[in-house]
Amino acid sequence: MSGFPVAKARPATERVRLVKAACLSLLLALAAHAEITAPPLAFTDRTLANGLRVIALEDHSTPIAAIQIWYRVGSKDDPAGRSGFAHLFEHMMFKGTKRMPNETLDRLTEDVGGENNAFTQDDVTAYHETVPSNHLERLIWAEAERLSSLMVDAKNFSTERDVVKEEFRQSVLAQPYGEFGEWIPKVSFTEHPYKRPTIGNIEELDSSSLEEVRKFHATFYRPDNAVLVVAGDFDPADLQRWVDQYFGPIPKPEEPIPRVTVKEPARSGERTLRDSSPKIPLPALAVTYLGPAITSDETPALEVLQQALSGGESSRLYRVLVYEKELVQSAEFAADLRMDLGLLTFQLVLASGVDIAKARAALLQEISKVADAPITDLELQTAKNQLLAGQLAARETLDGKASALAEAAAIRGDPALVNTDLAKLEAVTAAQVQASAKKWFTEKNRLVLEYLPAAEPAKKGKK
């Protein structure tokens, strides 16, 4: 059931890095002295008079073209009382325009051997297609068409809203820990709209109207709020001609784009919240800390920390909590960094019969350890090699390359970062990883969430 427009496809780290495999394993006598290189992404970057940023990467390795158009609007921009609206709107973008019937994007992609999808995050909404390259011009036309106008009638609006409600039921209600996952941001942020779950909730989805759809399109879907990336098998002169022809005439509105300016206050002391659910067989525990924005200099160190704590079976949380102490069924740490600020989240599902206080104490001990002492050389090199391999794999496809460029341009403001991220990652030291852990993993900045099996649903609240 993948392949449909989805909410919240937020990969922990999707930035692509180039490459030098570390010489590691002195400890292991496996010395893999490998200088691995891959060419930088040789893209072009221009901005049209109406503000649309256009990034192109010519690559004829396969007769495919990948298109990504990212808008700088996300669930943090949901209107008041309309949690889930940006994502609901994403679904409406697959309806029609004056000239284009509903679901034309599917006709232009999957009917000819291509695919399309979209996702909404807190900061951005991204639409992407992969097509046989002889169909590229039609997609440039269609993306311009749905940016310049959108026509959704009452029937389509209501049916597609029902689809989103089913998406909510499938991703939240039908998952044992679905509501737990929604609860974490709700209580981790107090002021910033990052506290709203991207998928929203049934009541607020039901309150939304067709008029609000029109208004949202007019407010945020404008060329100066978008980044278009095309990667693949095309002649660059053709591509730029199509972009000028179809996107060029779209006007740039006079009004400024509204931006979220709310600042999340620093936390003032450790808190513990408890809740319960009748549909979980095992207790769960989360510990969150507010963290830096994604553009912070600390980002590479936090990516290494994430990998060292929870990437694979050699990572600390797996080795200590799952394998050695057998306290938990799963243990994850995510440095979820966003445009305005980040959230550093530990999430555990306990093993059968384990007392939650014991799991909590063991987790807090591991958190203290990374703040009190540097990770080992082996941990550092393993993390770097894993990040390197993951990012090489993410760049195997044209869609992966286009996505990396779009993320760097739309979220971090500079597509060229795709060619410098790796050097920054390679330069990370164990001392920097420790310094970041020490800075953020303080008692004052800590929120603990305990989620227990219950006979019947309980009210959320402090106990």
Place this chain on the structure above:
Amino acid sequence: MKTLLLLLLASFATGFAVEIEGIPRPAAPRPAEILVPKEKTLANGLRVIVVERPGVPLLTAEFIVRSGSEIDPEKLAGTAKFTASLLTQGTENRTAPQIASEVESLGASLSADAGWDSIHVTLKTLSANADAAFAILAEVARKPKFAPEEIERHRRQALDDLRLEMERPGYVARAVAVRALLGRSPYAHPADGTLASLLRIKRGDIAALHERAFVPGNCVLVMAGNVTSEQGFGLAEKAFGDWAIAKTAAPALPKPAVEKPRAILVDLPHAGQAAVYVGGPGLARADDAFTLAEVTNAVLGTGYSSRLNQEIRVKRGLSYGASSALATSREFGLFGASCQTKNESAAEVVALIETELKRLANDPIADDYFASRKEVLTGNFSRDLETNDGYVKRVAELALNGLPLDALAHHVERIRAVDAEAVRPFGGKYLAPEAMTVVVAGRAKDVEKPLRAVFPNLEVIPQSKLDLDTAPAAKKTK
């Protein structure tokens, strides 16, 4: 040297019924390259297949044993998967933490799993580290220790995993349907095992399964990535060349007979959504009619604009997505349509699926729609061939089912050659609603009444009484 076959992969279709003011026409399609796998059988009988993909400095390798969960001993459902999971948890020379640390420090990953007809160990590595990574791959496949403490640790984890899965309506509906469809066949039980069977598996069962199935002549090693075929064969020879020939090989299994259709409701009182599964007999992957089955299934349930998704999601907003799939083994296959919907709509969704099954058998398919459904399949294929993992998946599927590797080069033309006129008789023969077993996992309070109106013989199983351990799956309670 590498040979390339040229094939017109880029599409000829222009999309069904797209007549839009201002839209440009598609250009001429451009040819795609399909790489030809190279193969060699080592002296001990291990078949090795290499796809050369120079460029990105990565390599994916899959070591496949051609026996899987169907050789789980009687009453010991889950043994093959248990065995697979233990491979990376300690060998004669390395402990589990040592394996994890060494593999991951190389920028590699190593995982193992089992399903119908196969146990596979998958290695993904930086190609520069292939030598060291292959040494560990071979060691976990050939010399696992099955230490008692690892067995107990894994048993606890597998039980907890299963407790979580059993709360997911989609998992429950499918597992119950397969159990009901395949009755007492060796393929009927859940590959994950059951809460009862996992407690019964002993070290001796695991070691015996390993000894019986992990023999060179019963295995295939497939790799794709930044190696030449000579390098790939060299890696295989070094890691597996001294693996002794053993006589045993997995026995042929009887072809399962599909049981009489049933209608079952599993009552999950806390389910926030109901899962619907409508399943029946399918075809073996190597069956001559498989491509026809795949195209027929694509009309019904592959992709966003398939009929099921159109009717259930796009037109009525009843689900986030409805689809159908063909599960295959060497001996037989199953068809299954599935979908999740709010509890109150479950019966309506079952009726919509049955309507679409009838329509396949009765109504002609418009030419442009039919062409577009075939392109969904060719598109999935062409995107798979963008990655090492995708090549390995496609090649392994051929190798496991005894199909020639050059089928890769003819895949697209075979799909395009399927005639719309063949779909109706095929649909009537294989996908008739009366042959289907219907399972809904959801809240009986909301599901039962409307569902019983359609299926007077509906069997209702409370979550607490659900027993996947023995056939038949259900005891009639009403």
